[in-house]
Amino acid sequence: MKILVAVKRVVDYNVKVYPKADGSGVEIANVKMSMNPFDEIAVEEAVRQKELGKATEIVVASIGVSQCQEVLRAALAMGADRAILVETDAAPEPLVVAKLLKALVEREQPNLVILGKQAIDDDCNQTGQMLAALLGWGQGAFASKLTLGEQEIEVIREIDGGLETVALKLPAVITADLRLNEPRYVKLPNIMKAKKKPLATLNPGDLGVVLATQLTTLKVAEPPKREAGIKVADAAELVAKLRNDVKVI
Amino acid sequence: MTNLLVIAEHDHATLKAATLNTVTAARNIGGEIHLLVAGNHCAGAATASAKIPGIAKVLQVDADHYARHLAEDLAVLIAGLAKDYSHVLAPATTFGKNLMPRVAALLDVTQLSDIVGVENADTFVRPIYAGSMLATVRCSAPVTVITVRGTAFAAAASEGGAAPIETVPAAPPLGVTRFVGQELTTSERPELTAARIVVSGGRGMGSGEGFKLLEDIADKIGAAVGASRAAVDAGFVPNDYQIGQTGKIVAPELYIAVGISGAIQHLAGMKDSKIIVAINKDEEAPIFQIADYGLVGDLFKVLPELSAELDKLPPA
Ligand SMILES: Cc1cc2nc3c(=O)[nH]c(=O)nc-3n(C[C@H](O)[C@H](O)[C@H](O)COP(=O)(O)OP(=O)(O)OC[C@H]3O[C@@H](n4cnc5c(N)ncnc54)[C@H](O)[C@@H]3O)c2cc1C
Ligand SMILES: Nc1ncnc2c1ncn2[C@@H]1O[C@H](COP(=O)(O)O)[C@@H](O)[C@H]1O
Numbered sequence: 001m002k003i004l005v006a007v008k009r010v011v012d013y014n015v016k017v018y019p020k021a022d023g024s025g026v027e028i029a030n031v032k033m034s035m036n037p038f039d040e041i042a043v044e045e046a047v048r049q050k051e052l053g054k055a056t057e058i059v060v061a062s063i064g065v066s067q068c069q070e071v072l073r074a075a076l077a078m079g080a081d082r083a084i085l086v087e088t089d090a091a092p093e094p095l096v097v098a099k100l101l102k103a104l105v106e107r108e109q110p111n112l113v114i115l116g117k118q119a120i121d122d123d124c125n126q127t128g129q130m131l132a133a134l135l136g137w138g139q140g141a142f143a144s145k146l147t148l149g150e151q152e153i154e155v156i157r158e159i160d161g162g163l164e165t166v167a168l169k170l171p172a173v174i175t176a177d178l179r180l181n182e183p184r185y186v187k188l189p190n191i192m193k194a195k196k197k198p199l200a201t202l203n204p205g206d207l208g209v210v211l212a213t214q215l216t217t218l219k220v221a222e223p224p225k226r227e228a229g230i231k232v233a234d235a236a237e238l239v240a241k242l243r244n245d246v247k248v249i
Numbered sequence: 250m251t252n253l254l255v256i257a258e259h260d261h262a263t264l265k266a267a268t269l270n271t272v273t274a275a276r277n278i279g280g281e282i283h284l285l286v287a288g289n290h291c292a293g294a295a296t297a298s299a300k301i302p303g304i305a306k307v308l309q310v311d312a313d314h315y316a317r318h319l320a321e322d323l324a325v326l327i328a329g330l331a332k333d334y335s336h337v338l339a340p341a342t343t344f345g346k347n348l349m350p351r352v353a354a355l356l357d358v359t360q361l362s363d364i365v366g367v368e369n370a371d372t373f374v375r376p377i378y379a380g381s382m383l384a385t386v387r388c389s390a391p392v393t394v395i396t397v398r399g400t401a402f403a404a405a406a407s408e409g410g411a412a413p414i415e416t417v418p419a420a421p422p423l424g425v426t427r428f429v430g431q432e433l434t435t436s437e438r439p440e441l442t443a444a445r446i447v448v449s450g451g452r453g454m455g456s457g458e459g460f461k462l463l464e465d466i467a468d469k470i471g472a473a474v475g476a477s478r479a480a481v482d483a484g485f486v487p488n489d490y491q492i493g494q495t496g497k498i499v500a501p502e503l504y505i506a507v508g509i510s511g512a513i514q515h516l517a518g519m520k521d522s523k524i525i526v527a528i529n530k531d532e533e534a535p536i537f538q539i540a541d542y543g544l545v546g547d548l549f550k551v552l553p554e555l556s557a558e559l560d561k562l563p564p565a
Binding site: 011013016017019026093094095098117118120121122123124125126127128129130131132133134136137138139141142144154157158159160161162163164165166167168169172177178179213214215216217218219220221222223226228229230231232233234235236238239241242243246247248249 | 319320324343344346347348349350351352355357359360361372376377378379381382383385386387388389390423424426427428429430431432433446470478481482487488489494495502513526537538539540541542544545551558559562565
């Protein structure tokens with residue numbers, strides 16, 4: 001069983017970002033970049049399936065600038081076997097990413113594809129569902145537990161009211177939610193080993209995908225700031241304010 | 250002429266509240282609005298949909314394979330219908346987020362997630378980077394597929410309309426996914442995303458037992474109970490309590506954050522609340538920077554006091 005995992009390079013979740021001065025986008029020059037946190041969970045899950053003896057090979061793929069190699073190496077250090085970079089300077093929309101991943105799926109023929117549920121830069125939460133649609137496969141979106149069988153995968157999904165369990169025919173697409181697992185801490189020897197693992201680079205053209213865009217960003221701005229209010233001394237003062245001043249209780 | 254299709258979220262018998270906010274977003278775009286109610290024996294939800302004022306038509310589809318709202322099957326149906334529409338909208342709930350990207354991909358169009366503003370029929374505002382920024386984006390797709398953040402649009406009225414209900418045939422099942430089971434959290438309290446008041450606990454609550462203090466307060470003021478990710482991860486409360494970038498988005502009249510530090514990923518889910526109260530023992534906690542009322546203190550002392558003060562309060 002082969003698993004393909006998609007990892008995106010994004011601004012580290014601890015970094016506060018700002019709009020560019022002209023409002024044309026987000027200022028990301030010289031900002032710390034990392035693997036999208038949900039994708040770390042996706043890689044971890046694939047590695048655990050391999051450790052359980054259910055998966056035999058893990059291929060990780062990233063689409064973006066050449067520095068995406070760093071997140072691919074990080075995934076290799078976690079335990080992935082091989083990496084593919086689809087190199088482009090464009091920041092493709094989820095539909096285009098899904099088309100590129102579909103082309104990789106056709107080359108690699110994995111039994112399972114795991115993505116993060118959401119990239120924390122665009123907050124789109126789309127790519128996995130789109131990939132599943134393009135392939136005509138089942139989708140286990142927002143997964144918090146996987147049970148991988150021979151023909152089927154059982155997925156517990158996080159939904160608004162609680163949890164839902166579905167069984168998907170393999171091959172299938174999964175998107176990882178936060179509680180699927182806790183990614184491991186990578187040890188130095190594994191980082192060294194990862195440097196020797198294969199990393200192939202392709203162009204979107206090699207995959208026959210045109211980088212069309214349907215969205216134009218007209219403006220990026222910070223939302224109106226909330227001002228800090230006042231401190232109250234105790235519960236009695238708080239209740240009085242809420243009752244008499246703002247009348248919410 | 251713009252024709253808009255709103256995908257109703259429902260439990261077959263009744264409509265989910267988020268559908269009404271989505272209708273308002275559709276109205277802001279302008280045009281003739283149709284509502285799709287796809288399920289199994291969903292006449293109840295279709296009847297409720299027909300009563301929303303300003304809906305031109307309700308499309309009702311009943312089939313066994315829509316009983317569990319599986320995205321795989323619904324997407325085929327909606328993509329088939331979408332050709333007659335300029336816009337297709339659904340709430341940005343886990344239902345809509347699961348479904349709409351699948352619909353968009355079948356139509357070979359991009360999708361707009363979680364819109365919070367409508368500039369015109371092809372330009373929308375949506376949060377990025379955990380809501381720390383708002384992007385205004387123009388969409389050139391032949392069909393604009395959208396999920397709508399409920400807190401950003403007022404709920405449409407649920408009574409007064411009398412739209413015709415048309416029955417539409419089901420699409421064939423895709424047959425790749427099987428529903429196995431569901432485990433829903435039951436609560437007497439209001440639903441988080443619709444509550445007028447939300448009381449939320451974080452890692453500072455210390456345990457599930459600690460949350461009992463919050464629940465006591467919540468019941469006295471008719472509030473829903475929410476949580477930070479840290480509280481959910483620690484197992485104090487179920488996952489569907491989580492508020493934030495990757496949990497639920499709420500914007501109640503009053504939000505009380507207790508033992509929550511105020512990480513940006515948490516703020517993403519609650520900073521549009523009207524009044525924010527923070528109770529935290531660390532006066533440097535970032536949550537105080539956005540709180541209208543801050544109370545510095547140990548929650549295990551403050552919450553019982555708050556409870557006693559609420560008991561003293563004469564009825565409003
Ligand atoms: C990709 C990603 C997505 C995330 N999504 C979300 C999300 O959707 N929602 C979310 O909430 N988080 C999310 N997070 C996590 C977020 O970054 C924070 O880690 C989390 O919000 C912290 O929760 P907390 O405030 O409860 O805990 P902490 O940061 O540990 O804060 C606990 C607070 O409790 C106070 N406290 C402790 N004891 C007491 C006491 N006795 N009395 C009074 N105060 C006390 C402390 O002073 C402290 O301020 C996400 C993180 C990542 C990386
Ligand atoms: N450029 C990319 N390269 C690799 N994977 C990506 C890329 N963009 C999105 N993904 C995958 O799709 C998931 C969801 O992204 P999004 O739909 O943009 O929120 C991410 O968590 C990744 O697993």
